[in-house]
Amino acid sequence: xxxxxxxxxxxxxxxxxxxxxxxxxxxxxxxxxxxxxxxxxxxxxxxxxxxxxxxxxxxxxxxxxxxxxxxxxxxxxxxxxxxxxxxxxxxxxxxxxxxxxxxxxxxxxxxxxxxxxxxxxxxxxxxxxxxxxxxxxxxxxxxxxxxxxxxxxxxxxxxxxxxxxxxxxxxxxxxxxxxxxxxxxxxxxxxxxxxxxxxxxxxxxxxxxxxxxxxxxxxxxxxxxxxxxxxxxxxxxxxxxxxxxxxxxxxxxxxxxxxxxxxxxxxxxxxxxxxxxxxxxxxxxxxxxxxxxxxxxxxxxxxxxxxxxxxxxxxxxxxxxxxxxxxxxxxxxxxxxxxxxxxxxxxxxxxxxxxxxxxxxxxxxxxxxxxxxxxxxxxxxxxxxxxxxxxxxxxxxxxxxxxxxxxxxxxxxxxxxxxxxxxxxxxxxxxxxxxxxxxxxxxxxxxxxxxxxxxxxxxxxxxxxxxxxxxxxxxxxxxxxxxxxxxxxxxxxxxxxxxxxxxxxxxxxxxxxxxxxxxxxxxxxxxxxxxxxxxxxxxxxxxxxxxxxxxxxxxxxxxxxxxxxxxxxxxxxxxx
RNA sequence: GGGCCUGUAGCUCAAUUGGUUAGAGCAGAGCGCUCAUAACGCUUUGGUUGGGGGUUCGAGUCCCUCCGGGCCUACCA
Numbered sequence: 097x098x099x100x101x102x103x104x105x106x107x108x109x110x111x112x113x114x115x116x117x118x119x120x121x122x123x124x125x126x127x128x129x130x131x132x133x134x135x136x137x138x139x140x141x142x143x144x145x146x147x148x149x150x151x152x153x154x155x156x157x158x159x160x161x162x163x164x165x166x167x168x169x170x171x172x173x174x175x176x177x178x179x180x181x182x183x184x185x186x187x188x189x190x191x192x193x194x195x196x197x198x199x200x201x202x203x204x205x206x207x208x209x210x211x212x213x214x215x216x217x218x219x220x221x222x223x224x225x226x227x228x229x230x231x232x233x234x235x236x237x238x239x240x241x242x243x244x245x246x247x248x249x250x251x252x253x254x255x256x257x258x259x260x261x262x263x264x265x266x267x268x269x270x271x272x273x274x275x276x277x278x279x280x281x282x283x284x285x286x287x288x289x290x291x292x293x294x295x296x297x298x299x300x301x302x303x304x305x306x307x308x309x310x311x312x313x314x315x316x317x318x319x320x321x322x323x324x325x326x327x328x329x330x331x332x333x334x335x336x337x338x339x340x341x342x343x344x345x346x347x348x349x350x351x352x353x354x355x356x357x358x359x360x361x362x363x364x365x366x367x368x369x370x371x372x373x374x375x376x377x378x379x380x381x382x383x384x385x386x387x388x389x390x391x392x393x394x395x396x397x398x399x400x401x402x403x404x405x406x407x408x409x410x411x412x413x414x415x416x417x418x419x420x421x422x423x424x425x426x427x428x429x430x431x432x433x434x435x436x437x438x439x440x441x442x443x444x445x446x447x448x449x450x451x452x453x454x455x456x457x458x459x460x461x462x463x464x465x466x467x468x469x470x471x472x473x474x475x476x477x478x479x480x481x482x483x484x485x486x487x488x489x490x491x492x493x494x495x496x497x498x499x500x501x502x503x504x505x506x507x508x509x510x511x512x513x514x515x516x517x518x519x520x521x522x523x524x525x526x527x528x529x530x531x532x533x534x535x536x537x538x539x540x541x542x543x544x545x546x547x548x549x550x551x552x553x554x555x556x557x558x559x560x561x562x563x564x565x566x567x568x569x570x571x572x573x574x575x576x577x578x579x580x581x582x583x584x585x586x587x588x589x590x591x592x593x594x595x596x597x598x599x600x601x602x603x604x605x606x607x608x609x610x611x612x613x614x615x616x617x618x619x620x621x622x623x624x625x626x627x628x629x630x631x632x633x634x635x636x637x638x639x640x641x642x643x644x645x646x647x648x649x650x651x652x653x654x655x656x657x658x659x660x661x662x663x664x665x666x667x668x669x670x671x672x
Numbered sequence: 673g674g675g676c677c678u679g680u681a682g683c684u685c686a687a688u689u690g691g692u693u694a695g696a697g698c699a700g701a702g703c704g705c706u707c708a709u710a711a712c713g714c715u716u717u718g719g720u721u722g723g724g725g726g727u728u729c730g731a732g733u734c735c736c737u738c739c740g741g742g743c744c745u746a747c748c749a
Contacts, residue, residue: 314743317676321744325675408677408743439677439743481685482678483742490684493698501711509708516707556685560696567697567712574713579706593707651709 103401104143106390106430107134108369110406110414111151111196114175115160117182119448119457120486121441124474125407129436129555131188132475133403135609136550138189140629145390148183149194149372150176153341154361155236159276168340172197182458186467187612192379194372196364201371202342205364209290209334210347211425217293219331220353225287226254226266230279234287234337235266239276242269288353290344291331292363294420298329301419304431310552312480314408315437319415329416334363366418370429393428403434403553411437436553439479443486444665455486456668464664468611469495469653475610476559488665492656499611503566503603504652507618509573510596511648517582518593524642526591535572535595536633539565539602543630546606562606569599590642597622597646598637602630614652621649 109130112118127148134146152172161171172195180193195201212218226235240254245268253275254266266272273280294301305319323329335344341358344351370391377387389396404414414435422429442448448455461470473494477484514523542565549558573596582589604618605627619627623646630636640646 314677318744321675325745325749327748412744442742477684484684487683490698494684496709497698500709505709505711507708509711511708513707560685563697570712571714573707574705577705577707582707653709655709 130405192376523590
């Protein structure tokens, strides 16, 4: 994959959950690298469909809505709006940002469940669940609290005691109570649920995973673990006794015995990838064929390359459950071709914490600094191989050095020198010589590496290569020294400056996947509309001809001072 | 308890899958330049690759063991 094959690429990012604003760890774990990849693929001439959506169902959404006093549907609509705005703020270039609560997803989820049932892949299981009379609802295990029978901890949860880490069953708890209302008026009730018979598809999924080439070890090792651990891949419940969700139906027919139940959030969320693409078609006044050519291999999707991005916590659903749903439907849906998974980003020696207000959240980040600053640091430190860590010192150093000094100052020194000697017009005269050829040779090598890394989704390596391409400009300028040459040979100085101005234009194009706003600023300053990918550097670096007008841009990036850094570190340290 | 990932320069990371003398960036030191956001360039200090043992002509890379960090998970390999 060089990126020049004019492929069709379907890209999905794991769906952010609806209950609140996501922190930088969530952002860098899927949406941001997916965006850089999508932007690169578009720029290099591929047809891209980049899909994301909010994941809106489940108990946490209901509880969050109850807390604000809103109806859950209203709450989700509002938070979807908030998250969509933040996505825009970070310049996430989704073709569509959908909602798992959409009518499209209701129908698609019910349809696929119906198909699975027809193929004998759904079983009905009776199980006992705790019902709270005061809350008027069944309680998920983790929303039941009580005293741990092992260690006596009085705030143990029904799924696990956080004190002694012992796994628990809700019925093990002594004096159980609802974590929502505190009520002890609980009752164990028999309730019937649907299970997806993943075990029946185990061998097929296993072979499918085995047949994949070059997936991150994080992806395959998690998948293999779940496939082969203990008794192998287990069946999983796909329904819940809740009000908020996709009502259980068998296609467009009622499902006897399942009245009043909804599908479980992990079942309908990945299906939203498909539904959101349909939502995209609807929103653009297109027919079903427009989205089906991305998803149905019998309707044009056979040449699509489908790439998913997600944090490691999402890997089991994407390697096992969702493929089981797709395969089990017996319909020709597009299966994922490559699963890029990420480790976690920690915050200054610990984890990001919503409850403790520890770490930086997306809205706060944009209040402090422009999105490019965050994008650059996060993408150049994306946790590809192991968990990585955000520190303010590191953030400050990267932003100041890479963005302000290496790139920003390059644009500044070139444009200001030209303005003072030749005016705000690309100077004419002189010719490129060996010095320019040498830089072009170096950039050509690095550009090829950059393209390879992007095609292979090695984001960190790509950022390092891009930075080296910026550095090459400063090296060139230093050795060509137009400020000295100008005194003896203005013609030669003109050629040097013309070449350097063309480098700024080149940087605008190459930097766009990572820092789109700065790319805009550079392109605007260089007064160019054509941003076609530089397949030929000789052409790309003569694109700005002598006589072409430009303007000196404002400083592309301001530096982060030590004082500002310390202030931010204190502000986001969280409650003691 | 089990499984997986991870430990490389003060810091953040590489190392073409077992092949010369382990490389970059930042930080540090020295020099140069003066167009530029006190920016840029060049040179340079710095590593017993967590410890120990083993396989091999050859180990950062494979095996065993111990120590540390992380993730997943439950009595099952």
